[in-house]
Amino acid sequence: MPCLLVVDDEQGVRESLRMLFKGDCEVATAASVAEAREFLQQTKPDLILLDLVMPGASGLELLAELSEQVDPPPVAVLTATKTIATAVEAMRHGALDYITKPFEVEALRIKVHQLLDHRALEAEVVWLRAEVDDRERLGNLLGQSLVMKHLFHTITRVAASHTTVLIRGESGTGKELVAKAIHDLSDRSDQAMVTVNCAAIPDNLIESELFGHERGAFTDAKDRRIGKFEAASGGTLFLDEIGELGFGVQAKLLRALQEHQIDRVGGSETIGVDVRVVTATNRDLETDVAEGRFRADLFYRINVVPIEVPPLIERRDDIRTLAEHFLAQSSSRAGRDPAKLARETISALESYPWPGNVRELENAIEHAVALAEGDVLLPDDLPPAIVRGSGVEVLRDSIRSGQLGFDEAVSDFERTILTEALERADWNQTRAAEKLRITRRSLKLKMDRHKITPPT
Ligand SMILES: Nc1ncnc2c1ncn2[C@@H]1O[C@H](COP(=O)(O)OP(=O)(O)OP(=O)(O)O)[C@@H](O)[C@H]1O
Ligand SMILES: [Mg+2]
Secondary structure (H helix, E strand, O other), rough: OOOEEEOOHHHHHHHHHHHHHHHOOEEEOOOOOHHHHHHHHHOOOOOEEOOOOOOOOHHOOOOOOOHHOOOOOOOOEEEEEEHHHHHHHHHHOOEEEEEEEOOHHHHHHHHHHHHHHHHHHHHHHHHHHHHOOOOOOOEEEEOOOOOHHHHHHHHHHHHOOOOOEEEEEOOOOHHHHHHHHHHHOOOOOOOOOEEOOOEEEEEEHHHHHHHHEEEOOOOOOOOOOOHHHHHHHOEEEEEHHHHHHHHHHHHHHHHHHHHOOEEOOOOOOOEEEEOOOEEEOOHHHHHHHHHHOOOHHHHHHOOEEEEOOOOHHHHHHHHHHHHHHEEEEEEHHHOOOOOEHHHHHHHHHHOOOOHHHHHHHHHHHHHHHHHHHOOOOHHHHHOHHHOOHHHHHHHHOOOOOOOOHHHHHHHHHHHHHHHHHHOOOOOOHHHHHHHHHOHHHHHHHHHHHHOOOOOO
């Protein structure tokens, strides 16, 4: 458990902070700078919350002393709103952050967790970064685009901490794989990851699904049943589609997250649970909060570390790698030798907008493998919407929108037709020329002009 030192001359502040972080941190308190110095000689806390104005030595003095040390513990200063100028001064002296009094409990909790995580992460990050940098996958997540590498970093860092995570992204972007990667890279990986799809369970059953129920708690409760929270004990609970959770259960979930305690439905004892909760949604939760469908306090609690999985259209560099991966998978499932992607197929895939993201790509490849006759996947093997949404349609759109001029568009179109014909003819130029009803010589000239060469 991280160690938090609270330095404040007001007993009320010390006590309320102790209560607030009980269970999450080991909380030590000091009523003066002198007491703090004494404590610091014995122990190095992970974070100090430091009041500035105190009788005797001031917080700023302690801050100055700390800044002389090698690798001092991080400090966040506590300050009344009216002395905010002093807080700024403190930041200049090396304080990491400041917190104004009176504090908004939830905001304070989040801030402290962020500061603590920041601390825990820094140490891990240094060597993990080196590991991740030249990898093209993290667990089952493939990606070589910059945005994905960035995501791999975030996942690795977050996995090392214990905070609640909210994974956001459009449908089919890989949120579930991200959740799995977080679990697999965490120190809970030897325990289970239990998944609950909040959208799939009717409102009246979800509470018992999450927290369990005692025998006779309701009509169908023939036996006592433990819920997913208890089932995930020691491990990770993945709450997918959290935005679909009913308002009533949201309050109970908040309690479980905050106090690490649950009540079974119809039960009388409170049960402590040690669970790391990872959530995901493709909804715009801010809007749900604004419109009263999602509790603001729960939102803040789960949104401590938000992870954004980018839509496929923002990482075109990954399309080919992903397509080849799915191709190998589908081929082996179909008991065939892995097929190859024709060059035109790749460009069709790369120019399609993929509203259904990686899942749509996976399905498209599966479709193509089922239809393909040879061992090369041609654009025509893809679902029609994709071919239509790329190639000629895209050209036409680019002309309409003024992105391409007439000459460029015609030239692009020529190039597409030639390459496609060559691919179909297995790069036999005589056969391709026949199909196009031009001479072989004319084909060769055009190929030169467009710099079209057979794949090597
Ligand atoms: N980066 C990736 N590398 C390899 N496979 C991926 C990647 N991203 C997604 N997939 C695959 O795409 C499919 C969809 O991914 P996943 O189920 O994780 O999406 P999701 O974001 O949870 O979607 P939804 O919001 O619809 O639940 C899965 O089969 C998954 O294995
Ligand atoms: Mg999902």
